[in-house]
Amino acid sequence: MRRAHVIGAGLAGLSAAIRLTEAGFRVTLSEAAGQAGGRCRSYRDPQLGMEIDNGNHLVLSGNRAVNAYLATIGASARLSGPKEAYFPFVDLRDGTRWTLRPNAGRLPWWILSTARRVPDTRARDYLAFARLAGAQRIGDIIPAQGVLWDRLIAPLMISALNTPAADGSAELAGAIVRETLAKGGHACMPRIAEPSLAAAFVEPALAWLDLHGAEIRLGRRLRALERSAGRIAKMVFADGEELADGPVVLAVPSWVAADLLPGLTAPTEHHAILNAHFRVSAPARDPIVGVIGGTAEWIFAFPDRISTTTSAADPLDGEDREVLSRRIWADVMQVHGIESPMPAWQIVREKRATFAATPEQDRLRPGAKTAFANLWLAGDWTQTGLPATIEGAIRSGETAARLARDFVK
Template structure:
């Protein structure tokens, strides 16, 4: 039986493993103490709580992700309102509303004052059509207008999806997301997120599934180099050992792009990979007890914000968790000042719809800044992304940074794992 060796136990590596197990022997080598990579949960001592490194949102359109969850028996671990509902709050005008997309492709929602973005003009919808035809060198800001549809929907949607300032972000990558989500209508846009944690949804069930099928997952095993002979990988160097790669064996490289550049450039002459990154900040506030929301926030579990620093607030029991994307722009700001600013935004946006009163003083808090959360989704970086197939006969690439046609997302990472298996000629 072919033995597939997978370097990296993030979602791309796990997706490759889950895809091929049963048809091949599988070993995953993960450098860290646990799998999950940029989508993981852990116990935070200061908060005395288990948290995710960052809030992650999926949309019902993310077919590969739901297929993966199905294969590992974890599809029921996500929660969401079961409808395309997005509560929003504009901090600059103190206005709240809920975007309620219509099910199908025709945007009936835009004709209803109750369902659309307040202040938007119907004419602004034409911008969406133009964006869908964006060329590979165009940036998102070249398409944006001045109206409320831009300010209150397109800008926050684009910055969350691309994690890149819109003046430099690739319009074609945004269009790729839009074609599979907004353009298909509300059925494709129902939001989902882990009920418990990222690891409980995407990682632990995958490892249990792989282990049940005799797969091996080696955490704490950093691959530091490849031995290559006659156009094939013949060994993986880890510490003082070399893992032998037999003549029938295959390798999936699913570690992040900076590692790829170091390990692969010596063996692949024309190798390129993204080399510019954007950070994401998540701030987790621990309250004395669980908070209960009223109305739409209770139904959906999160709210989107415009007009401030915070972009999404998630209610997770006694944790209020905030996401700030494309966060390189805040690098010079003091963490305590950011924490205080975001806390006051939380109090303004959700304080009035919570049953409990939020304290004025900042509660115990953890700020997590993932410096290389994603590659910068610019046209130039997108051109550096390699295909899964490489010049080495038994090596394929996976990872959200490979050429998935998507920005850095769970969906892209999971698709890339399957694509690597296809590139090795091992798909069904």
């Protein structure tokens, strides 16, 4: 059986390993950490005494690669969400509440309905989305002001790009719109992993790989790649060396790849994401709420906890954790209409959560192919055409696996 090596067991690496295994390769999957999943992981938090996700990840019903990945590993049922596209919002500045409700079909008649669009906006305001294209900043194309900006464009883009909205790449923003809103509400239904990210995306993938003969080696750090005659000849791990006797997919963070491959062009700027978790029974209200004017930007209500996400959270990095958690809990109480002392809490900061999705950083993203004939790259930081999302990570693994398979044919 042909051999293949995948380095890195985040979603990009898991995706590549699955597709290579399907193509008939005997895959060895190596991961430096003691667990798979990368930034899409779950763990038991001792402060809360419960399992939580490292971060809150929302996918949409139209995410092609996500759906195919979960179907392959038998985990499609581990995403939950409504049967229609709807997104409740609260503006904490004045208490206004509304629900964005795109209609199911491609013809966006929902923008004509005051009951479905953002309050105090007009149908023609939404033409701004059609201008999102090209290697420019969003703020150079759409004025960063006004009701639609404050209540939809900015919150949508900062969460999708993990970059201040005005600074974000219009090309990447346009890609998000083309794959979601432009396809209609049937592609925009929100989906959340249950009971956890690991249970949906990671554990079933590891079980599938094990069942199909892949070798999974955790806690195995790659220290160097030895090259010869335009190929990767040997992989040097902390626990020993191994010949590159088949295609190699490098699915590690961009800064790790840059260390292993001197001269690699890759994004150099990153933004943080901050997640707060509160151990409390969630109110029987909307499972996801967008927040305007608060510290929290999205509030997720799980059966046993409430979690919040704040994107491009670099300005919050130096803040006291308890002070920050109290401020976020105040947002939660206002949004859900509850009065309660702050329950057990945890703050999780991912300082280099994603590359900065600006036009300049987007141009630094490499493709899957490298200067070495038997080496391919995967990761949400590679040139997927999307910002750093779960969908982009899984697609990158698919691409690397396809190129490796075609090379060996």
